[in-house]
Amino acid sequence: MLNQKHRGMRLGVIADIHGNLPALEAVMAKLDALAPDLIINLGDCASGPLWPAETVALLRSCAMSHVRGNHDRAMAAASPEGLGGSDSYAWQALDPEARAWLAALPVEITMEKALCFHASPGNDSAYLMEEVRNGHLVPAPIALIEQRLAGWTAPLMLCGHSHLPRAVRLQSGAIVLNPGSVGNPAYRDTDPAHVSESGMPHARFAVVTLGAGIAIEHHLVAYDWEHSAQRAEANGRADWAHALRTGTALP
Numbered sequence: 001m002l003n004q005k006h007r008g009m010r011l012g013v014i015a016d017i018h019g020n021l022p023a024l025e026a027v028m029a030k031l032d033a034l035a036p037d038l039i040i041n042l043g044d045c046a047s048g049p050l051w052p053a054e055t056v057a058l059l060r061s062c063a064m065s066h067v068r069g070n071h072d073r074a075m076a077a078a079s080p081e082g083l084g085g086s087d088s089y090a091w092q093a094l095d096p097e098a099r100a101w102l103a104a105l106p107v108e109i110t111m112e113k114a115l116c117f118h119a120s121p122g123n124d125s126a127y128l129m130e131e132v133r134n135g136h137l138v139p140a141p142i143a144l145i146e147q148r149l150a151g152w153t154a155p156l157m158l159c160g161h162s163h164l165p166r167a168v169r170l171q172s173g174a175i176v177l178n179p180g181s182v183g184n185p186a187y188r189d190t191d192p193a194h195v196s197e198s199g200m201p202h203a204r205f206a207v208v209t210l211g212a213g214i215a216i217e218h219h220l221v222a223y224d225w226e227h228s229a230q231r232a233e234a235n236g237r238a239d240w241a242h243a244l245r246t247g248t249a250l251p
Contacts, residue, residue, distance in 0.1 A: 008211025009112050010034075013179040015042035015160025015205075016069070017059070019090060020183025020244075021051035023203040024058060026223035027182050036207055040111055042160035043069025043118040045102060048184060049235035050228055052090040055183075056098045068105035069118040069160065070125040076103035089235065113210050115154035119161035122152075129178055130162045130196075137196040142168055145176060156214055163187065163196050165204050167216050175214050180204030183228075186243035188250070195249040201225045202247075 012031045017024050031039060041064055046052035059066070071087055076099070080088040091099065107124060108117040120126040128148055131140040145168060149157070157176045165180030182205060185198040198204070202220035209215040225244050232240035242250040 008209040008215075009038070010036040011111065011114060011158075011208045011210065012036035012039040012064075013042065013158055013177065013206040013208060014039065014064075014182050015118075015179050016044045016163050016181035016184055017041070017046075017055055018044055018048035018071070018086070018181070018184040019046045019050040019052040019055045019093075020048065020203075020228050021054045021058065022223050022228055023183040023221075023225070024055055026221045027203050027205050027219075028058070028062065030219065030221050031205070031207075034207055038111060039064035040109075040114070040116050040158060041066045042116060042158060042179070043067050043105070043124070044071045044160065045069070046090040046094060046098075047071035047074070047086045049086060049089050049232050049237040049240055050183070051231070052093040053095070053098060056094060056102065060101065065109060065111060065116075066105045067109055067116050067118055068102070068107055068124065072102040072105055073124060075099040085237070086240075110154070113155040113214075114158050114208070115152065115156070116158045119159060120148055121157075125161070127162055128159050129166050129168065129176060130164060132192050132194040135194050137162055137164065137194050139164075139166060142170060146170055149176075156208065156210065158208075164198060165206070165218050167206075167218075175216070177206060177208065177216060179206035180218070184240075184243065185247040186249045188239065197248045200247040201245055 163181035229241040
């Protein structure tokens with residue numbers, strides 16, 4: 001068997017779980033089988049009409065590192081009033097201690113050669129690897145990604161937020177990776193109005209091997225997304241149910 005020095009350090013990378021407990025359970029089972037050396041969760045853990053409290057409990061029981069997403073930050077609100085529907089549902093489902101845990105997560109961390117953050121360095125709600133075009137979230141040119149990363153550098157940069165799996169290599173040789181979303185494969189957003197669509201209902205994550213070079217594996221995991229969709233419907237969220245079943249946003 002190869003030792004770690006020869007096979008390289010392996011990182012499991014997850015993001016944007018959004019309270020989808022069955023999806024997270026399926027991903028964690030797969031990660032258990034793959035046995036990475038470390039796991040990093042890039043944030044947005046609980047927000048959504050699914051299982052916020054159970055999801056946070058599972059995350060806290062697992063050996064992994066976390067960064068805070070914009071929806072995790074929203075849990076610091078004094079009340080659910082003024083929050084969006086998904087954040088409000090999560091706020092009410094979580095106890096004060098769980099909300100405080102989410103809100104206190106670090107905004108960025110460094111693991112091995114990887115700089116880890118939720119969306120963009122210094123901004124947890126700004127897309128890094130995408131841009132809005134004709135109402136859709138699409139890949140941004142590498143030159144634009146480099147502009148957005150001005151002043152930030154690491155051999156590997158890990159982000160989430162857009163829910164779209166992608167990896168690019170910058171002119172510097174650095175690699176930027178989004179593993180995709182564990183629990184929410186499509187959504188509709190505003191300011192400006194756009195949709196993000198992965199096109200498949202599967203749970204997503206990535207495994208990165210850090211050795212002489214950097215190798216990336218993107219994974220899609222099947223799980224009982226109909227169960228999650230029915231939970232969303234029961235909580236009055238037809239938009240989530242459609243996204244969970246199809247990987248596309250409700251027209």
